[in-house]
Amino acid sequence: MIINLKNILKTYPECESPALNNINLSIKSGEIITLLGPSGCGKTTLLRLIAGLEKPDQGEIYIKNNQVTGNQIWVPPEKREVGMVFQDFALFPHLNVQQNIAFALQNMKISEEQKKNKINSIIKLVGLSGLSSQNPADLSGGQQQRVALARALIQDPLLVMLDEPFNNLDMNLRSKMQKEITNIIHKSGTTAVFVTHNQKEALSISNKVIVMDKGQIEQKGTPRQIYEKPKTKFVASFVGQSNILSGTIGKEKNTVITPLGRLSCRTDHNKKPGTRVDLSIKPEDIKINSSGSIQGTILSQKYKGQYVEAVISIKTSSNTKSPNKNLNIYLTPDDSYKKGDKLSLSIPPKNVNIISS
């Protein structure tokens, strides 16, 4: 384990609810992790605690099995071997590119020759060759970010942390830099933690996603697990769109009784019949199927380019209170449906995901 956090609690002065509440987390060497959550969920605070830029109220932090925080132990940031890329890059405007990168080496006990080699190879790695004597102010946003990354990587840190690194870049540059930065990190072989509030970014750049909300960890898992099998309502609605339904586990195996009628569901739950549960179903998993059991009418449609987002009003089974339930589904732009058209829908059982209620 590179990083281990135990029972972390952090409350900022003048704030009622804690910024971080009972956080337990471990990060393995070589992992690329994303902390995903809305603004104010505590993800940046978590980074700052690991870097030693802030102290938790309670809890322990271990870096490579050495305790750095907790039980009156405090290791200052400069001794933690953790690299950081700041949201605003935090380049030193009074130093040029090379000096910015070399800044991190001044405390290292290696020869000038080694330093030079290190700087040259990192400049090559991040693709800044030929720009070493430029001032940061004369660089583009993408170039500035490369300098920030080079500066964080040059000390061979145990872990490099990137706080919303793509936030300040425009749309096109953003996806280009996402690819490049993850490539560089893969090549360097370091462990990395990204912080982002952008779910698409989280799914595409990392091999493990940690979803946070209101100071707590909601779910950890691979991007696929997080997207396809959300464990909480929050994750279901924050990562992609989801239709959330409430229902009861049916008596027959792998069924669930919902306002849409009886649906077959995934098998990976161990709920007893009669248990009340919530379900999440992604819009793209609801298929138009002439033999489908769910009947509905198109209420509205919105053209989104690759697909058309439609709201379907479903007549619910008679024993529920509300007579209609709306479902979001995606249609292909070629389908020429109109408002008011009647559709038959079906949902494959593997896409009916049970959220613990």
Place this chain on the structure above:
Amino acid sequence: MSENTFSLNLKTVNQIAQKTGHSIKNMWPSRIPLILIPPVLIITLSLAVPLIYLVIRLLQTDASIWNLLLRQQTLQALLNTLLLSGAVTISSIIIAVPLAWLTVRIDFPGRKLFSILTIVPLVIPSLIGGFTFISAFGRGGFIHQLLQWLNINFVPDIYGFGGAWILLTLLCYPYVLLTVRSALMNMDQSQIEAARTMGLNPLKTFFKVTLPKLKPAVTAGGLLIALYTISDFAAVSLLQYNTFTRLIYIEYQTSFNRIYAAVLALLLVMMSLIIVSLEMKNQNNNHYYSVGAGTKRHLMKITPGKWKWLGTGFCSLVVLFSLILPAGTIIYWIFRGLRQGEELIIRPEAAFNSFYVSFLAAILTVSSALPIALVSTHYKSKFSGFIQNIAYAGYALPGIVVALSLVFFGANYGRLFYQTLPLLLFAYVILFLPQALGTLRSSLLQLNPHIEDAGLIIGFSRMQILHKIILPLLKPGILSGAALVFLTSMKELPATMLLGPIGFRSLTTEIWNATIEAFYTRAAVPALILIIISSFSLAIIFKRKEDTEQKCQLQES
């Protein structure tokens, strides 16, 4: 047009301005309207006359200028001036940088109070500083009296370099404090944190990251102090240290051949022009802003633990000498005067003269500044830039130089005006026009340019726009510019002494004479009045700065 229709018109103009946005441009003619040219030319020429005259006068003289320049006395004065301004600048930086860092970053007891108190010495004019310094530490001063009472016969030697150095440092350090404080407050916390994650401890981070970023602010404040020191007349003269300003005054008073004083005055102007040009260069080279987009994170306060009282101690010491001692001295002399039944009432004519002359100076200066401000903001050209530079030159002219050149000019060409109020007022206009111009220009630049375009669209003539739109919107700027000139004129000493009509008394001349003759109780009340007045002018400057910053923030958002 009645009040109502006017406000209605202004409203429509505003609405149109908002709707039209950027679509209308260049509706102002690129050439300056003829009607503005004569006043602008007359004012600028009159501003330049004294200095030009000084040069011409020197060129006509038969005595070899080189002989005058190379006099031992000149070299000594040059050395003294350089030494004093260097020493004051360095010692002010040594006091102000730690003060700024403490009051911005460290959470020590009394931080908020001290961040105000350490800036307050700015309200003490150097004349009052000189008076309190001498009447506290000098012979017959209250420290001397206290020591005598304790049977210790010792008078500290406050005259000469040492006294001038200490006094000017105590008066000047707030200039560096202000610039460095604002640089620290605008600093990005992320850069400090970045340095920490890159392996630097807090001390190294301060020297490698914080300090280099403060350099432009320290330079800007330091140059202001250097300019203040070389132009200062009252403090060095009262403390009898021969810098250029004092020497010019002595030469003027004692010598019949005033050419030598003119030589010294020109040397002094050259020095201050060098400082001003360095200041401009510093402003242009200022690349030390943070790079990267996004909002900056403000510096976090450091909680210092058991060392916290050190901060309180250091600040208390500075405030004791720079603020409490002068204020206490004034209060001491007032009470002493009251107890001994001395007549404390200031001469009414002195107070009246000060108010009356300053009031006229304010009106004259603002009216002269207005056309120049209009031309320099609305018609960007080499000509308007040139006019603006000449108008700002007064900023680099020490009061004694302006006074001396006008004495020359008056004695030779303007016999009619020599030692009359108009000549004194003229000196005030030259000296304080930059202040009024600065205020007016910043108010003009803050006006939405589309308001004027919109005025043209609804059919106002340019004179109507000026009269109905610009001037009413400019009113706060005009008022604060006038107030600033009024308050600064009240504090002026060298021009008032040299150019005032015979027997002319003002608050400043009263303090000067009383201090020289060691009638300290007599100087105390006018000193108190001037300090109060000076606080008002400082309040106006800060208010203006705040307003400008707020408007800039609004425009950005």
